Amino acid sequence: MERLIKSMTGYGRGECTGGNVVFSVEIRSVNYRFLETVVRMPRLYAALEDLVKKSVAEKVARGRVDVFVSVETEDSKNKTIKVDKDLALAYYNSLKDLGEILGAPEQQIQLIDIARFPDVVVLEEGDPDMEEMAKALQTATEMALEQLVNMRREEGKRLRADLYSRIEKLEGFWMQINDRAPNVVVEYKEKLQARIKELLESVEVDESRLAAEVAFFADRSNITEELVRLQSHFAQFKAALDSAEPIGRKMDFLVQEMNREVNTIGAKANDLTISNLVIVAKSELEKIREQVQNIE
Secondary structure (H helix, E strand, O other): OOOOOOEOOEEEEEEEEEOOEEEEEEEEEEOOOOEEEEEEOOHHHHHHHHHHHHHHHHHOOOEEEEEEEEEEEOOOOOEEEEEOHHHHHHHHHHHHHHHHHHOOOHHHOOHHHHHOOOOOEEEEEOOOOHHHHHHHHHHHHHHHHHHHHHHHHHHHHHHHHHHHHHHHHHHHHHHHHHHHHHHHHHHHHHHHHHHHHHHOOOOOOOHHHHHHHHHHHHHHOOOHHHHHHHHHHHHHHHHHHOOOOOOHHHHHHHHHHHHHHHHHHHHHHOOHHHHHHHHHHHHHHHHHHHHHOOEO
């Protein structure tokens, strides 16, 4: 089974007939911290809303999911025409009385005129087969969800490729920082010795005090722990990229931790070369953070 991360953005559409109606289902999904499903459908079929939400929950773990259900009548098998005879007679008598008052002949009252009055002729639909309609709606929903999930999976492929390349860039910066770090203390000692000699030309340098100062600087600027943790975060992030499970939140957490370590390295290193590498690494991390927001 191919293991792929999925995006939270997608679209799908499905259609199915049941109970003499045609259900058309459109589903759109966008980024959201949790799963939120909003169903819009005619009130007559509101009892079937939970069925739609359950189907979505089985296929989607995270994201804002909007479901639009439209219903069209397929035929008139369940339709009947009902005539309210008492109401029609009441309208007729009222028109007849009005004609007498106005001196109009009774013959002017037309049957079509009576039929046009409200509620005289009513088109009624028989009781729908809810079980059959529920099956049709579920089928249409599952068709739309299949398209939606496929689109989210395809977008996930693109996200994975982009994120993997960016993590590799960060690993390149990590190697440069790791190679540079040992030289920082050596260069600090050399600069400190040169500065002392410049200021105190005729005074012999106290090697023990110099060693203590260098040791203090080395301890304060040591970034070994941060580099080790950062390397571990890279490995976890790569492993997450090959997961078929919803890992968007985990990846978001890892990006936060990577950013924390990079900031600490920048604050402790006290070196221009490392500081410049930290700046480009933070820029890359921000791009990764934006992309991770799209992952389920």
